[in-house]
Amino acid sequence: MSDELTSDLRELAAEGERPPTLTGAEIRGRAVRRRRRRRTALAAAGASVAGALALVVALSLGGGTDRELPPAASPTVTASPPATPDATVDLGRRVLSVAGRQLPITAGTVKTPTPTGRMTVLAKKAVDVLTARDVGFSDKYDVKAPWVIQLGASDGSENFIATMTYDEKALGNYDRTGGWIGLRQADAKWLYEQLSPGAVIDIEASGAADRTPSPTPTGVDGRGVATAGSTGMDGGAATAGTGTGPGTSGG
Structure with a gap:
């Protein structure tokens, strides 16, 4: 019974075995591309985090995005001439x-x-x-x-x-x-x-x-x-x- 079962399993495995759709080189290339995409995503995420931190620092130092503009220079006031006496x-x-x-x-x-x-x-x-x-x-x-x-x-x-x-x-x-x-x-x-x-x-x-x-x-x-x-x-x-x-x- 043991030999017959083993033989049947082998035959079933042989019938269900399919050749791989991709070659070994293509599989390695796909893996390389996946690693590159992961690195790019991580780099983008890091840049986003750095930008967020920079914004927080700027807000804390500058007191907000609506920074007060320096007051406009006062126009030169010309002294009015003395009133004509009555x-x-x-x-x-x-x-x-x-x-x-x-x-x-x-x-x-x-x-x-x-x-x-x-x-x-x-x-x-x-x-x-x-x-x-x-x-x-x-x-x-x-x-x-x-x-x-x-x-x-x-x-x-x-x-x-x-x-x-x-x-x-x-x-x-x-x-x-x-x-x-x-x-x-x-x-x-x-x-x-x-x-x-x-x-x-x-x-x-x-x-x-x-x-x-x-x-x-x-x-x-x-x-x-x-x-x-x-x-x-x-x-x-x-x-x-x-x-x-x-x-x-x-x-």
Whole structure:
């Protein structure tokens, strides 16, 4: 039984045996090609991994793909020219020019000069009290003055324009104040209505060397103290007592 089975198996194997479809060389070539494809795939996979790592590093260092661009250079800002003044005061000629008109003025004396430069209208009062220091009296005499325009400079200093009530002859001729600018009553009222808070006034000292010295006007003694004949806009004499200065008395 054993011999017969062995013989049958051999016959069956011989019948089922088929010659190989590929030669040995073709089989080896196919194996080589398969190895090359595997290497290529591995190389591609490695490149992909390297690229992914590089991207991760770039993101971590750069803070993201949307990197902030440097700010654009600011355009060069050209300083705007100073505003044209609404009025100009020429201390040398003793003239205030505004809206095509020239108004005669009197200003500060040599001892109490009027500050120059650009000033701005801060406020206005129909009537205010000028102290002895403002007026230029050596004693404590106050004077009521109508149509007062308060001025302020960029450094914080202040001055004012008002009606000259105690020496109208000084207007356009000589200087008679403690540093403020005096006008005729009609001119002061017109200017008061012409200028509003925020208006710009340039005060210049051109020709100041040729200014006429301030004489001692009638009604003021040798010390510069108002006498009984010195009158104010209310028709009375200069009022005695310590004043509070411009801006302290309502109009």
